Amino acid sequence: MNIQRHIPSLYIHIPFCASKCIYCDFNSIVMKSQIVDEYLSAIENELQAINGKYSFTTVYIGGGTPTVLNEIQLGKLLNIISKYVDVANLNEYTIEVNPGTLSDEKILALKESCIDRISIGIQSFNDKYLKLLGRIHTAQEAKDAFFSLREKGFENISIDLIYGYPTQALSEWRTDLRECLVLDPEHISAYCLTYEQGTPLVGMTDSGKLKKLSEEEELDMYEHTNDFLGNKGYRHYEISNFAKPGKECQHNTVYWENREYIGIGTGAFSYINGERYCNIKNVEEYISAVELKKSLICFSEKLPxxxxxxxxxxxxxxxxxxxxxxxxxxxxxxxxxxxxxxxxxxxxxxxxxxxxxxxxxxxxxxxxxxxxxxxxxx
Ligand code: SF4
CATH class of the missing domain: 1.10.10.920 (Arc Repressor Mutant, subunit A)
Incomplete structure (x- = not known):
């Protein structure tokens, strides 16, 4: 008899983006369409290897930008996942979307694949800052994308926002929060802009082209966020996360509660039996390791x-x-x-x-x- 072990969460990483934002140090590369199919086959190989061994409560497709895949590729990804995971019986099935990459066909494909939670990276409702960050969408396009998702029946949508841009005033951040609430999302993640070594953003601040806000200014924005969203019915349940009752992100809660998860794809982390390991980060090397049936693990640790x-x-x-x-x-x-x-x-x-x-x-x-x-x- 085949007994499945229960692992709370499965993460699937899609490392491709349309272009690179200036603050980004995530494991993502500008999309090279010729390797997408090979990447999807590699993911299928990884999923095949765990097929039947585990059951999951949540699945999260993150990136990168999963929705940068074209309609056919996205359909292929969703089919692969549903072939190996019982997606109809998950408690939460999330995909990250970028407003600049959605189409009606893609939204319908997401809807038909049992995805029930969308995490949309809007970041700001101010075009000046969207441009500064190198985002590929305007504020209006972000709102349109949100409304299209709603129209197609998504009832659990999270919005990602960033505050603390160089020159940003508290009043501008207040406006962003108010604009966000007009959309009435179920969940909001609000992060202070971080300056990660090696990103163009740090180069621009080091050269004096941009000036980082002071810690006090950033703190004022954080405090305002907590007060404002708290007063509007969003529970501040994690340092940077706010949710309407019952809409807390179950997948991320697994990480915060140090429970087990499996990560599929380049640079994805897994944590099982007290051991944490990470897949090869470079996309080409990852694909070739899968094809040659070599180990995908580039790092592992079992903490004392x-x-x-x-x-x-x-x-x-x-x-x-x-x-x-x-x-x-x-x-x-x-x-x-x-x-x-x-x-x-x-x-x-x-x-x-x-x-x-x-x-x-x-x-x-x-x-x-x-x-x-x-x-x-x-
Ligand atoms: S869309 Fe997200 S993952 Fe891609 S470059 Fe921008 S911040 Fe990084």
Whole structure:
């Protein structure tokens, strides 16, 4: 008898984009149409290898830009996935879309494939900043794409926004948030612009062409986001994520709760049996490794138990609900106070965490300096 092991989440990576945004350090390349078919075959090979072994609760197709594939390629990708995964019985099936790459045919293909959650990368409703970032769409095109998705029946749509652009004023960010709410999405991810080494954005700031906002200005925007969205019925459930009740992203919650997942495609991470590993990042090398039946893994690690406990806490603190002492013990095998007693005292006194002997979570002040708080547990 074939008994399937349950793994909460499956991630499938599509590394292609129409062009490269200036801030992007994700694992993505400008689309070379000649290798898309080979890439899709490689993905099919990977899925075939796990066929029948696992069942999943969520599937997430991310990138890159999955919808940069043309109608035929996108249809092929969705068919491959449904051949090996019981997509009709998932709790959540998400795809990332870029407003500049959608067509009615593509939206219909998504709808027919059981996808029930869309994550749309709008980033800003201000054309000035969309242009600055190198996005391939205007604000109006983003709104049109959102309405087309709604019209075709998607009832669970998440919007990605970025704030903290060079020269951006708080009033401009407020306008973005208001425009976003006109669309009435179920979920909003709002990230502060990050300056990743090696990106054109960093080159432009280093050369003085662009000026980064101050930390205070970025913090004001973060605080405003939390207040504004909180008052409009969106629960602030993770540092940068807000959802209407029951619309929290189940897939990402698996990562934050340190549960198991499998990643398919170039650069995709998997985490099973306490071991984390990553696929080859270079697309051509990945395809050739699949074709030659070589190992796809370019990195793996099995953390010592104490490090794993630290990671469990750090990830859990990203959630505004934090983690209870019991959950921490069940997941890590350690008593929270025995392992981190000193840090817990210091951070509680500084007003950065709330620890009532039962549950630990970041305070509002702690959330705004979350990275520094987390460092205390490394
Ligand atoms: S669309 Fe997304 S993945 Fe592609 S280059 Fe822009 S930010 Fe990076």
């Amino acid at each position: 138990q104490e490090k794993r406990a630290s990671e469990i806490l750090i990830m859990a603190l990203r959630m505004t609900s934090g983690i209870s002492k019991n959950e921490f013990f069940n997941r890590s095998g350690y008593d929270l106070t025995e392992l981190f007693g000193t840090q817990l005292n210091i951070l509680t006194q500084a007003g950065l965490i709330n620890f009532d002997d039962e549950r630990i979570k970041l305070t509002r002040k702690g959330l705004s300096v979350a990275d520094s708080v987390m460092m205390e547990f490394v």
